[in-house]
Amino acid sequence: MFKITVYSVREVEIPLFEKLNKDNFELNLVSEHLSIKNVAKAEGSDAVLVSGGDDTGKDVLEKIASYGIKLVYTRSVGVDRYDFAAANELGIKVANVPNYSPRSVAELAFILGMTLFRHVAPATYNTHMGDFRILPEYFANEIHDATVGIIGAGNIGTAEAKLYKALGAKTLAFQRHPDSSNDAVEFVDMDTLLKESDIVSIHVPYIPGKTDNLVGAPELAKMKSSAILVNTARGPVVDNEAVAQAVRDFKIGGYGTDVLLDEQHVMDKQFYTLDGVPNQIDKDLMKNYPNVIVTPHMGFFTVPAVTDMISTSFENFKSTIKTGKPIYPVER
Numbered sequence: 001m002f003k004i005t006v007y008s009v010r011e012v013e014i015p016l017f018e019k020l021n022k023d024n025f026e027l028n029l030v031s032e033h034l035s036i037k038n039v040a041k042a043e044g045s046d047a048v049l050v051s052g053g054d055d056t057g058k059d060v061l062e063k064i065a066s067y068g069i070k071l072v073y074t075r076s077v078g079v080d081r082y083d084f085a086a087a088n089e090l091g092i093k094v095a096n097v098p099n100y101s102p103r104s105v106a107e108l109a110f111i112l113g114m115t116l117f118r119h120v121a122p123a124t125y126n127t128h129m130g131d132f133r134i135l136p137e138y139f140a141n142e143i144h145d146a147t148v149g150i151i152g153a154g155n156i157g158t159a160e161a162k163l164y165k166a167l168g169a170k171t172l173a174f175q176r177h178p179d180s181s182n183d184a185v186e187f188v189d190m191d192t193l194l195k196e197s198d199i200v201s202i203h204v205p206y207i208p209g210k211t212d213n214l215v216g217a218p219e220l221a222k223m224k225s226s227a228i229l230v231n232t233a234r235g236p237v238v239d240n241e242a243v244a245q246a247v248r249d250f251k252i253g254g255y256g257t258d259v260l261l262d263e264q265h266v267m268d269k270q271f272y273t274l275d276g277v278p279n280q281i282d283k284d285l286m287k288n289y290p291n292v293i294v295t296p297h298m299g300f301f302t303v304p305a306v307t308d309m310i311s312t313s314f315e316n317f318k319s320t321i322k323t324g325k326p327i328y329p330v331e332r
């Protein structure tokens, strides 16, 4: 039987792994994120299945290869944690799940955007402190009169644009290679998007060395001082320090994020107070700025998305066994 060691399996996902295992793979389900400390759990398997929070750096891949395992697939869309040079050198194949329910992340991005656009985040912060005044800073526009800018109009960005469009918002998008058949957005250049949008939402992959700090000080300076920035992509695609400065200086209206820089140090961890959060900038923003909201990288965490992640991963393995190739190979 083909044995797969699967890392980062949450309790609620176990029944889905069991139900979707139509090909009777032998599954070794591990709750922890893959790291050098627990990589030995994969020994004796034919393949490893990871997720976006797992360490697939050189040391870990070398260990996996030393067990004779050549397939290290992920059920995430993002592959930024892989050391591709090491994978190539070790002859390790990588595959991902590029198209799981895009509404999962799109809906969360939309909710973060709307929550800040209508000033619900500072208002609830204040009411929960006992302050029920209707403060002038809660005075809002309505979304049908607003413009939303999507940076990266792939599956997720387009799904988010459709949500806003359904409410009557104008939807702009910036994409290096615009898809002319995409009628959910109007493609514009980056400067126009930044200048005109009331909400700017980022949906670009993080490719280390290529998409770092895509939204930094120059981009933030072009945004409206009331505009909301939303990041459900990856922490490093924004310049964290520049975003923090823009929030502190009231240069933007708010920041909603599901992803953090150096996320591996916080993902799935519980700190008993904010003081335990290692990144000083994130800590300061969460402590002092109610117009900053942070969720714990939960965009993907819906029943349809996790179902797709598992079933497509199984399809990737099935195809590899049959044809030598996964359905969604990732080569770099």
Ligand code: COI
Pocket: 051, 052, 053, 075, 076, 077, 078, 079, 297, 300
């Ligand atoms: C991805 O699919 O790339 C994600 O960001 C979700 C992952 C952490 C499970």
